[in-house]
Amino acid sequence: MAGPRGEYRKSAERRAQILDAAFAVFAKNGYTASSVNEIARAVGITQTGVLHHFAGGKIALLRAVLEQRDARAEGVLEARRGRDFLLGLVEISRAQAAQRGVVQLYRNLSAEAVDPDHPAHEYFHARLERIADAVTRAFAEVRDDGGLRDGVDPRTAALRTIAMTEGLELLWLNGFDVDMADDIRDFIDGYLVDPL
Amino acid sequence: MAGPRGEYRKSAERRAQILDAAFAVFAKNGYTASSVNEIARAVGITQTGVLHHFAGGKIALLRAVLEQRDARAEGVLEARRGRDFLLGLVEISRAQAAQRGVVQLYRNLSAEAVDPDHPAHEYFHARLERIADAVTRAFAEVRDDGGLRDGVDPRTAALRTIAMTEGLELLWLNGFDVDMADDIRDFIDGYLVDPL
The missing domain is CATH 1.10.357 (Tetracycline Repressor; domain 2)
Incomplete structure (x- = not known):
């Protein structure tokens, strides 16, 4: 049975899936021409599903993608x-x-x-x-x-x-x-x- | 009175206005996020008015803008x-x-x-x-x-x-x-x- 811990794991996985999809969509189209809808479709969920994880919408997705990448690069130089x-x-x-x-x-x-x-x-x-x-x-x-x-x-x-x-x-x-x-x-x- | 010659001049001027507007809109937003409509609004004419001069639409506008710029630069090097x-x-x-x-x-x-x-x-x-x-x-x-x-x-x-x-x-x-x-x-x- 999926208790609170299982729910948390599932939510973290879904969040990571959304970030991967956002990364791919932004990389292909740039920010302006991308939409939350397109990112949602790439994950196979609804736009509401995406906004559940990233309430700030498209700009929140962009920030999360960039921070994840920059943190990796800065880890190398630290x-x-x-x-x-x-x-x-x-x-x-x-x-x-x-x-x-x-x-x-x-x-x-x-x-x-x-x-x-x-x-x-x-x-x-x-x-x-x-x-x-x-x-x-x-x-x-x-x-x-x-x-x-x-x-x-x-x-x-x-x-x-x-x-x-x-x-x-x-x-x-x-x-x-x-x-x-x-x-x-x-x-x-x-x-x-x-x-x- | 505007005879055929005057009509031609007016058409060439309008074409140049449209290219200037297309240049400004593409420079600000990139290609993907720009629209013929936005370019038309910047000139103060309708979308149909733009398409009268550039029947190929947005991609024709882009080609014309790029060719004009590259021709100037290549003129310097020729x-x-x-x-x-x-x-x-x-x-x-x-x-x-x-x-x-x-x-x-x-x-x-x-x-x-x-x-x-x-x-x-x-x-x-x-x-x-x-x-x-x-x-x-x-x-x-x-x-x-x-x-x-x-x-x-x-x-x-x-x-x-x-x-x-x-x-x-x-x-x-x-x-x-x-x-x-x-x-x-x-x-x-x-x-x-x-x-x-």
């Missing part, structure tokens, strides 16, 4: 510093090559979210600032350890590393023959005394 | 080779800093169009291949003129230059303090014996 942090960026790129949907989701949403009226505008803006600050800090730590080439500014190096990562993702999504992780490592090495 | 072509890329970046809407339109659409089912998928894919081939050719010409640093592969240099351009656009659209044209020039200079 407690790392300097060169070790930069190596973490390469590892994330390597992992992403197996997750085309994730890359496409971020690209689609971050493009839409440039519009200040977009519901995820603040989220994406804050996320990019957070990444830029963290990568700048890592390059500054490498400099303090004597590992940065002469004349390299940590902030400039950080922004260009992020720009290169974003641009390589676009080429890769479009079927160009680029190895995102190797190219990023190579690019970062251009700033370092000793290669990663 | 008949240039080697270093002069690379300098043209820097000039295009400089001009784009005054055209936020254009940059946002391409970013929005190119993100959506990664999906093979998107009506502009083939267009964007072919466009990116064309750009990659043209930039590769320019770097190869520089190499043949003895102007490329030892060990630089023209194709790799081209793909990374494109990736950097795309990535800098994302940061710039998000309000980061990057000078796209200076940064691209600086990046290209890293491959050259003498700076641009």
Whole structure:
């Protein structure tokens, strides 16, 4: 018999199913063109069923999808510093090559979210600032350890590393023959005394 | 009195108005979330009025907007080779800093169009291949003129230059303090014996 514990497990499973479906729908269509109805159909439940788990509707689903993904990536970088942090960026790129949907989701949403009226505008803006600050800090730590080439500014190096990562993702999504992780490592090495 | 010539002029003006409105609506919302109705409202005419000028509907509007923009950019590069072509890329970046809407339109659409089912998928894919081939050719010409640093592969240099351009656009659209044209020039200079 399904007691309270069984009910809880079933509810958590259903929630995870809904998040997987929301992820797939957002990755394919972007946020604006997606609907709660379409996500509900993908799970095989009603719109009301989805809203039972995510009362905030479409924007609540988006937040939950993004927070889940970002938490995983930030877990890789947590407690790392300097060169070790930069190596973490390469590892994330390597992992992403197996997750085309994730890359496409971020690209689609971050493009839409440039519009200040977009519901995820603040989220994406804050996320990019957070990444830029963290990568700048890592390059500054490498400099303090004597590992940065002469004349390299940590902030400039950080922004260009992020720009290169974003641009390589676009080429890769479009079927160009680029190895995102190797190219990023190579690019970062251009700033370092000793290669990663 | 408006004779046939006056009618023609009025029709061309209306067509240009519709294209401007389509450009603005697509730049804001992307393709999928835009509608012919919204474009018609922006011009102050009916949907039927728009379809009179663009019988193919929304996809015909998109094609016309993209072709108009790409023709302008390709005009800048036409008949240039080697270093002069690379300098043209820097000039295009400089001009784009005054055209936020254009940059946002391409970013929005190119993100959506990664999906093979998107009506502009083939267009964007072919466009990116064309750009990659043209930039590769320019770097190869520089190499043949003895102007490329030892060990630089023209194709790799081209793909990374494109990736950097795309990535800098994302940061710039998000309000980061990057000078796209200076940064691209600086990046290209890293491959050259003498700076641009």
